[in-house]
Amino acid sequence: MRFDVLTLFPELIRAFRTTGVLGRAVDQGRVEIGVHDLRSWAGNRWGQVDDEPYGGGAGMVIQAPPVLRAVRDLRGEGGGPGRLVMLTPRGRVFDQHLAEELAGAGRIILLCGRYEGFDERVNEILEPEEVSIGDFILGGGEVAAMVVMEAVARLVPGVVGDPRSVEEDSFTTGLLDHPAYTRPPEVEGHGIPEVLSSGHHERIRRWRLEEAVRLTVERRPDLIRRHWGLYTAEVRALVRRFGPDLARSCETREDGDGGG
């Protein structure tokens, strides 16, 4: 998997590239991250790539020509056209499904904006996929690009040391994770659930699933509604137990769908 990041703050991405799980994946050659300073494609000696917005107003807008030149150069280097992703608060909201979809691409070029964003003609001409990491405004797309790269890279085989971590994530898609405990067995009077030290694998599996469903019903009923169609019979039965009204509304909706 290759990422190419086009940014005005390359040092931010460089630090990220050498650290932690991702740093190891880069060292092992499973993931490549190219970092490209947009200023290298400025049409002037002082590296300016932004200008005032037509119509006036606060902030600066990143000019289209440097971005067009940069993306075309990166594509011309080979490695396939890949998917072109622009990080912007107006984009499709990033989630695990989109991470899985992007993990299937061999290459992703990420455009990080700053200021008031890009000249709209970047979008008209290059038609990037616009991606947001949530309904809040960051100072720029760099942190968002790091979020996307980290979520996608973990799905590349071999990047996460123990593949069970990734498998378990996908088995429990649509549920929050169950609580976890580690030594010592007691902390300021708080022990651990007895079942976890029972050595009884099936009871432990069942307890974790129950906790995951209970937490999700309590905190994220929207996840339950969205993923109802994908749940196993066991998960659905637990939703009925912890959130009977929620389960009924999901079932009613499903019956409605089936009846056309």
Ligand code: ADE
């Ligand atoms: N740039 C600024 N805010 C952003 C967000 N929420 N998601 C992606 N890119 C952004």
